[in-house]
Amino acid sequence: MAKRITNQITRSALITLTLNNQQISAFEGETLATVILLSGEPACKLDKAGNPRGPFCNMGACYDCLVTVIDPASPDKRLKSRACMTMVKAGLRVFTTQEDSI
């Protein structure tokens, strides 16, 4: 399981968001991919055959980390977003289980 390195690192403020409707806390500056890996949730999305996928490239190229997010600023909009390229934000709702239907 993933873990934060703590030696010689000062992180910033903790914020709260939800991952699959569960409240979790994260540090500002962390990406959704980081938060998902830390949560122990192995997958970000399901592929076209319904199999789980997790981050592969961590640089925005592979799209295996696609999650669904709902921003508190526009609560009726569901957006697909690359978890490795998206920063955590207070109140963000993140869903990993959505089938990749684009």
Added chain:
Amino acid sequence: MTDTIYDVAIIGAGPAGLAAAEQILKYDAQVIILDEQSRPGGQIMRQPPKEFKVKDWLRGSIYTDTKNLLHRVEDHPKVNWRMSACVSGIIPLEENGHQVWFQDATGLNSLRAKKIILCSGCYERPLAFPGATTPGVMGTGAIQTFLKSQQILVGDRFVFAGTHPLQLIVAEQIIKAGGKVEAVAFAQPLSSCLAILKQPRIILSHWRVFVAAAKSIWRIKLAGVPILFGCAIKNVNEGKQLNTVILQSVNTSGKAMTNRPVRKYKVDKLGLCYGFQVSSELARQAGAKSVWSDNRGGWLISHSEWMESSLAGLFVAGELTGMAGADASREEGYIAGIGCLLSLRLMSHDVAEQTTRQARRKLKKHNNFAQALAQLSKLPVHLLETVMTGNSLLCRCENITCGTVKKALENNPHSLSANSIKLLTRTGMGLCQGRLCYANTASLIAITRNRRIEDIGPYHAQWPAKPILISSILKKRQQ
């Protein structure tokens, strides 16, 4: 809405883009730098988020020059930054210049620039094998960027498998961060790795890299981790997450040695390190000419001595001219910056020649080193046939197996190009737009048809170079 017009737009804030920017900023020119990441530095210097304080970030003398460059440009007051901006297209304009389309948090945007310097870098080449998409299988570079930027260790137990020495560096960093590495496996024999030591000139010019590599090997050995040669990925478990990695012995040409027992590891992370592909889609989409290179990263963008591509006003620097690492990228960026000043008539030819003399000398040395490194880390000739068995997913986005593509090739004996196979099978049509599958697909066609990749051709590079939301296109049209 009319676009803002810049003198130079630099796409990609890695070593090449930063070095180009630094030269142009010495003159009275309007520069904008765009990058998809939230902070400049490129993959080699993926910075921790602004909110973190990391003591001694990226220590080691091999990073010093590039880190200094980063700090000089990052703090420069005259740069316009557009970070977290994903460039989706470059459109040459009839009047002079180019239009750059990009998507950021505000939606789809565009700007104009008289000159473009494209420094779009590279990404990792995954191999296709059974189980390759099981969560927990990652690029070795990805494991490293989680460590150096996000400051997380992505797993408990690791195996690395590949051909590129980067995996030694990352394995050592993982051990240092408290991870357990079970093995680092190279597909090629030890002798092909040692061949580089027979080139004393390269050792002399790049001794710092050799010292860093030797230190990594020493520390890996000290931790009791086996470094294996002639050993490649066979398969991993399928399902919810990675728990078992199977490695197989291969001979010098990459064929499976079935008389040797396989090696089985219980791990939660596998780092793949079978080389890199240059990110040349944007340049090709704009219309720049490219040439194929087997071991320098695929379809490389051709350029003049001033780094100008075949498309006037579009300059290129860094990996997309051929994989060569951060030091070479820095020199190329420098030359591209000067070349740009020359074409903007902000610098005379004589001064430009003089200013770039040293950079060209250094670049030549870095390119010699890159050539030797490419030779060392190239895939054994038959490795793909050994690894990419019929049920391996070739196109990860559309879930197309190697078997499906082989069948399509059998049924359509006249199909040769990567594009025709794409149309027949949907391979390369998914969200990553063929970035991850191209090299494997093209190789599979080349092997089956007994032709060279030059005959297979690239996938068409089209706008948008990365997926964008239809709603953002509509919004842009209304403006």
